[in-house]
Amino acid sequence: MAYELGIIGAGKIGEALAAGVVSRGLIPKDRILLSVRSERHRAELEARLGIRAVTEDGLVARECDNLILAVKPKDVAEAMAGISGSLGPAKLLVSTAAGVSLGMLEAAAPAGTPIIRTMPNMAVAIGQGMTALSPGRAVTSSRLEWATSVFRACGRALVVGEEDMDAVTGLSGSGPAYIYIVIESLADGGVKLGLSRDVATELAAQTVLGAAANVLLTGEHPAKLKDQVTTPAGVTIDGILELEEGRLRVTLIKAVVKAAERARQLMHRPR
Ligand SMILES: NC(=O)c1ccc[n+]([C@@H]2O[C@H](COP(=O)([O-])OP(=O)(O)OC[C@H]3O[C@@H](n4cnc5c(N)ncnc54)[C@H](OP(=O)(O)O)[C@@H]3O)[C@@H](O)[C@H]2O)c1
Structure with missing residues (x-):
C-alpha cells in the first residue's frame, strides 16, 4: 500500500497528530494521507502541512495501512459507512472519538478488524498531549505499539482497559x-x-x-x-x-x- 498512515477527519486533533509524527521523524509526509469533508479545508490543510489531503474517505481507507478516525462523534457512523468496505484484519483502525465504544466501532466494521479506542487531549497540538489507548480484541501487540508511538510523538501515551475510559475522559x-x-x-x-x-x-x-x-x-x-x-x-x-x-x-x-x-x-x- 502507498501510505503508512491515513487520518480521516484531519481537524484539530487529526492535524496535530499528523504534524507530530512528521516533526518527530516517525512517518515521512509522503507516507501520510489526510481527509476532511470540505474542499476549502482540504486545500488549506495541504498548503499548511505539505501533506496530501483529499475529501474521499474511501480513498484513504483503501490506500493506507493504518487509519486514524478523528471525526466528531456525531460523524462517526457516516464515516464508518464510507470506509467499512476497506476494513478487515489487515488494517488497523484507531478512533479518537469521545464516547464511541469499541463495541460500536466493531459492530460497524468487518469481523476481525483490529480497532483501538483512544482519548487524547488538546495538548497534542503542542506536543504535550496525554492520550490513553484501549485495544480491541483483534489488536496485536505490535499494532498497539505502533499506535502508542504515534500518540507519543505528540506527548505521553499509556494503555488502559476500556472500562477506565470514562475516568480518563473526566481527568486528562x-x-x-x-x-x-x-x-x-x-x-x-x-x-x-x-x-x-x-x-x-x-x-x-x-x-x-x-x-x-x-x-x-x-x-x-x-x-x-x-x-x-x-x-x-x-x-x-x-x-x-x-x-x-x-x-x-x-x-x-x-x-x-x-x-x-x-x-x-x-x-x-x-x-
Ligand atoms: N478536541 C479535543 O480536545 C478532543 C479531545 C479528545 C478527543 N477528541 C475527539 O477527537 C475527535 C476530533 O475532534 P476535533 O476537536 O479535532 O474535531 P474537529 O476539529 O471538528 O475535526 C473534525 C474534522 O472531521 C472532518 N470530517 C467530518 N466528517 C467527515 C467525514 N465524513 N470524512 C472526513 N472528514 C470528516 C471535518 O472536516 P471539515 O472541516 O471539512 O468539515 C473536521 O475537520 C472527536 O471525535 C473528539 O471527540 C477531541
Whole structure:
C-alpha cells in the first residue's frame, strides 16, 4: 500500500497528530494521507502541512495501512459507512472519538478488524498531549505499539482497559480546562496584590508547568513534593490552610467524577 498512515477527519486533533509524527521523524509526509469533508479545508490543510489531503474517505481507507478516525462523534457512523468496505484484519483502525465504544466501532466494521479506542487531549497540538489507548480484541501487540508511538510523538501515551475510559475522559480529557481555571485564579491572586496581568499569568503558568514536570520527572508522590516546599511555620502552609478551607481537593475530585459520569451518559447517546 502507498501510505503508512491515513487520518480521516484531519481537524484539530487529526492535524496535530499528523504534524507530530512528521516533526518527530516517525512517518515521512509522503507516507501520510489526510481527509476532511470540505474542499476549502482540504486545500488549506495541504498548503499548511505539505501533506496530501483529499475529501474521499474511501480513498484513504483503501490506500493506507493504518487509519486514524478523528471525526466528531456525531460523524462517526457516516464515516464508518464510507470506509467499512476497506476494513478487515489487515488494517488497523484507531478512533479518537469521545464516547464511541469499541463495541460500536466493531459492530460497524468487518469481523476481525483490529480497532483501538483512544482519548487524547488538546495538548497534542503542542506536543504535550496525554492520550490513553484501549485495544480491541483483534489488536496485536505490535499494532498497539505502533499506535502508542504515534500518540507519543505528540506527548505521553499509556494503555488502559476500556472500562477506565470514562475516568480518563473526566481527568486528562477535561483536565486542561480545570487547570486553565487554576492558572487564571492564581494569576488573579497576583493581580489582587498589584502584579500586572502578564507577569501574574507567566508566574502562574510556569509554576504549574514546573510542579507538573517535577511530579513526572521524579516519580515522587505529590504529597511528598508538597511537604518539601512547605517550611514549618513558614509562608506556604498559610496558603495551604486557605486551600483546605476552600475545599480545593474535594472540588477537584468531584469535577473529575462529574465529568466522568457525563462521559458515561454520552456514551449511550454520542453527539
Ligand atoms: N478536541 C479535543 O480536545 C478532543 C479531545 C479528545 C478527543 N477528541 C475527539 O477527537 C475527535 C476530533 O475532534 P476535533 O476537536 O479535532 O474535531 P474537529 O476539529 O471538528 O475535526 C473534525 C474534522 O472531521 C472532518 N470530517 C467530518 N466528517 C467527515 C467525514 N465524513 N470524512 C472526513 N472528514 C470528516 C471535518 O472536516 P471539515 O472541516 O471539512 O468539515 C473536521 O475537520 C472527536 O471525535 C473528539 O471527540 C477531541
